[in-house]
Amino acid sequence: MGTTQSGILGGRLPLADYETNFSDLHPALDRHEALVASDRCYFCHDAPCMTACPTSIDIPLFIRQISTGNPIGSAKTIFDQNILGGMCARVCPTETLCEQACVRNTAEERPVEIGRLQRYATDIAMKENKQFYTCAATSGKKVAVVGAGPAGLACAHRLAVKGHEVVIYDAREKSGGLNEYGIAAYKSVDDFAQSEVDYVLSIGGIEVRHGQALGRDFSLGDLTEQYDAVFLGLGLAGVNALRLEGETAEGVDDAVDFIAALRQSKTKADIPVGRRVVVLGGGMTAIDAAVQAKLLGAEEVTICYRRGKEHMNASEFEQDLATSKGVTIRHWLQPKRIALKDDKVAGIELEYTTLVDGKLTTTGETGIIAADQIFKAIGQSFEASGLGSLTFEAGRIVTDAEGKTSLANVWAGGDCVLGGEDLTVSAVAMGRDAAEAINRAFAAAMPRASAVA
Incomplete structure (x- = not known):
């Protein structure tokens, strides 16, 4: 059981729990599921989903290829525009890109599962090691x-x-x-x-x-x-600094480093986490750090963001994911001071904020959240x-x-x-x-x- 300070330690959970907690967020579709999902596509001639894709993948075409039993051809359509289409299928915020633009995305219907269909096709091609490209004759450059x-x-x-x-x-x-x-x-x-x-x-x-x-x-x-x-x-x-009293104390960590350590860990049990964790920020890094702190066994995890829910860079899906895992998200709170006890983190003092004529300002009201670990996720430089x-x-x-x-x-x-x-x-x-x-x-x-x- 690894320990960095009182209250922050690894191995909080049985080993089997780590495997369950960190299992695939969106399990792969099987063949039948992929055919059913692809059959929901209208194959729109103006393809608003394709317009919403930063890499301009021909989404109606690759979905039609899946629906006709040609996942390898579908993968080539994807890779022609996005050679990292496999990872993008896993991590893209499709809910704010292609799937948000899907014409089926209405109050009565859910959008076509474009991301999972993309993963279905690219996974098959990669597992079969299908190579669609070769190097042209050397240019000398x-x-x-x-x-x-x-x-x-x-x-x-x-x-x-x-x-x-x-x-x-x-x-x-x-x-x-x-x-x-x-x-x-x-x-x-x-x-x-x-x-x-x-x-x-x-x-x-x-x-x-x-x-x-x-x-x-x-x-x-x-x-x-x-x-x-x-x-x-x-x-x-680089990671942006808080520029607050107590920022260099034991227990104040960069969320980016925390996420990187988790990615390289084999069991996750060796990654220390506090019992009461506060994450500062409103983007994807904040969400990822908070959710994973909870999955590691933290008892209380709170995200504090200085603006409102509608201003967070993290998508609504990601915010909902965090709350579904037991993370509390608090808005209109700006860090003011890190509270210490024996040179270690004991909590964080925050000040309430509001918008006045469109400009963020503090109200003078403050409060303290008890914490033994604080993650900074306020942007990278x-x-x-x-x-x-x-x-x-x-x-x-x-x-x-x-x-x-x-x-x-x-x-x-x-x-x-x-x-x-x-x-x-x-x-x-x-x-x-x-x-x-x-x-x-x-x-x-x-x-x-x-x-x-």
């Missing part, structure tokens, strides 16, 4: 991709398909980025993230160098000298070490519509760019589109054959 997350992997795969040699640099010991380290353990079980990485890299032509950090082991200038193009898929490595003279705005890399940065032959995509979203599917789309732009740039730079007299 070499591209560096920084970051082996969704954006970097999607970019690398599309570049390899075009015949360009790719080297991926990643600071961690495993590829996958957010998919490997930042997703709730119950959303991606059985080491699926690594299985998908292996599937993507099996095309060939892609080398991955782990333990290589930008700004520590190399600079952007080093890469632009050695490669014909560079793609930056850096994600968000971009760490710009080693990037030289790139143009930034609001702490992110500025790019054009094709992902081109202010530096020649350098593109970027995913959460690290201005306008990037904290979504796997959006990062995939940006990485894929940047690869197409890089390929066009290479083609435009090639000398044209002289006209025959």
Whole structure:
């Protein structure tokens, strides 16, 4: 039984409970279930679901292929637009994207289960190791991709398909980025993230160098000298600070680190958790941390968010999931001070907030919630070490519509760019589109054959 401080320990539950608690959130459809689910699709000609998909997958087509008994063809339709379609099927907020746009999504009906159908098709293709793509004849061009997350992997795969040699640099010991380290353990079980990485890299032509950090082991200038193009898929490595009294005390932890530790744990029993946990934040990270704290055996878990329910970045589905697991969500509360006892967390003082003329302000009323562990989930920040003279705005890399940065032959995509979203599917789309732009740039730079007299 691991212990970090009084009240925070691992092994609170019988081992069998961890396996049950962290089982697959949405179990895979079997063949019959998939056929029934696909039969509900109207195959709309204007396909609002497809418009709502950041990667523009032809959703009516892939569902029709399932309904006609062709899941392999369906998987190819998905992978043509989103090579990480398997993970996106598991973690995409479909309830606010494609399924929200589904014409069956009415007060009387539920939408077509697009996400689960996508998983059905892609799982079959991956289990059968169906390879739909090969590397084109070598172009002689070499591209560096920084970051082996969704954006970097999607970019690398599309570049390899075009015949360009790719080297991926990643600071961690495993590829996958957010998919490997930042997703709730119950959303991606059985080491699926690594299985998908292996599937993507099996095309060939892609080398991955782990333990290589930008700004520590190399600079952007080093890469632009050695490669014909560079793609930056850096994600968000930093965690925003509370800037409160007591923030550095034992028992105040980053939710991002907590989630990453859970993802790497085999049994989950070795991950310490408090009896009374408070999570600060209103996004997906806050929900994932809170739910998993409860699943680890915490007796009380409370999410505190400084605005209202309607302002939370976490979808209504995710909020409902948290409450169904016993998590309490409290709104209009802003952290003021972390209460300590013997230099350890004893609680958190919060101040009530309200909107005045559209501006968030405090009311002067305060209260204390007892806690022995506090997780910070108030957003992540971009760490710009080693990037030289790139143009930034609001702490992110500025790019054009094709992902081109202010530096020649350098593109970027995913959460690290201005306008990037904290979504796997959006990062995939940006990485894929940047690869197409890089390929066009290479083609435009090639000398044209002289006209025959």
